[in-house]
Amino acid sequence: MTVEAVVARAEALCAALGRTLDAKVNVAMLERARAVHRASTADYLAERGDLAAEAGQLAHLFP
Secondary structure, eight states, rough: OOHHHHHHHHHHHHHHHHHHHHHOOHHHHHHHHHHHHHHHHHHHHHHHHHHHHGGGGGGGGGO
């Protein structure tokens, strides 16, 4: 995972939280968020072993 990916994820979470707090979330947005979450989780699970192998002493961070 790159720094850019981490920043993009943090920005997306902030935007989502802001819209949720402002009650500007509709069903279509929730469905898209669910789809993106499932895809990113699947991507992470596919790469988890490689990430842990490359992490050395930090491998415990990839459960």
